[in-house]
Amino acid sequence: MATKKAVYTVGGLKGEHCRARIEHTLSHLPGVTSVDVNIGTKQVDVAYNPELIAGGYIEETLQTLGYSIQG
Template sequence: MAIEKETTLSIPAMSCNHCVQTITKTLSDLVGVESVNVDLLTKTVYLAYDAETLSLAEAEAKLSEAGYPVQKQSFANRGKALPLK
């Protein structure tokens, strides 16, 4: 049984429609990818995939090989937490 996962990837190197096409093709060609939606304005990729067939690390490695490394999200500098009331 497939385990579908969804994730959002930040790709700072994305700058044009050619980038969008390359990223879409690179990910779509991977076995286990269910859907790929690329947003050029936010430099974001929304990826749905079968976690039994494909690991997120594999997808990230393929993007890096294609010249589009994924920026790792850092939560350390996201600002001060608001107090709960």
């Protein structure tokens, strides 16, 4: 199956430390192929293989890290 992309608007992003933490954590999830965090727009772009991981699990992981999902 093709790679899917999801964009999450995330509350609580405060700087480089947050960007690094999110990119590190999500990139180690099975099935996640790329992660890009934009502090300015508060968006997290994730490409993933839906056969290996569900988009809902990515969202739950962001919330477990202490960030809120907006919109």
